[in-house]
Amino acid sequence: MNRLEAVRASDTPFAVDVEAGKSYFWCACGRSRSQPFCDGSHKDTGFTPVRYDADQARTVFFCGCKGTGTRPFCDGTHARKS
Numbered sequence: 378m379n380r381l382e383a384v385r386a387s388d389t390p391f392a393v394d395v396e397a398g399k400s401y402f403w404c405a406c407g408r409s410r411s412q413p414f415c416d417g418s419h420k421d422t423g424f425t426p427v428r429y430d431a432d433q434a435r436t437v438f439f440c441g442c443k444g445t446g447t448r449p450f451c452d453g454t455h456a457r458k459s
Contacts, residue, residue, distance in 0.1 A: 381406070381422045381423060381424070383405065383406055383407045383424065383443035383444070384406065384407030384408050384443065385407060385441075385442050385443060385444070386404070386407040386409070386412045386413070386441050386442070386443060387412065387413075387441025387442065387455075388441065388442065388455055389441055389455060390438040390439060390440060390441050390450075390451035390455070391412060391413040391438065391439045391440075391441050392436055392437075392438055393413065393436065393437055393438075393439055394434070394435070394436050395429075395431040395434065395435060395436075395437055396431060396434055397431055397432065397433045397434045398431065398432075399430075399431050400428055400429070400430050400431075401414060401428070401429045401430075401431065401439075401449075402414055402415040402426040402427070402428055402429075403415065403426060403427045403428075403429060403439055403440070403448070403449030404416070404418070404419070404426060404443075405419065405424045405425065405426055405427055405443065405448065405449075406418060406419040406422050406424035406443070407443045408422070412441065413439035413440070413441060413449070414426075427448050427449045429449050437450065438450060438451040439451065440452070440454070440455075441455060442454055442455035
């Protein structure tokens with residue numbers, strides 16, 4: 378199967394207040410309608426969600442452009458790519 382290219386879901390990161398002890402599944406394909414989280418839309422794309430386990434309650438910035446080098450977090454790639 379050919380791997381598809383990720384869809385750019387947003388031009389900015391998603392700020393999310395996470396809860397300590399909770400797991401989050403970041404959408405890596407960009408197709409989810411529940412951005413920045415997976416809703417299963419990656420089926421048959423070759424993509425899999427990235428699990429993030431929150432060790433403390435805080436605000437994190439999940440990547441929206443899907444091009445980050447620090448998955449699942451924003452690294453500023455959205456500002457360098459169009």
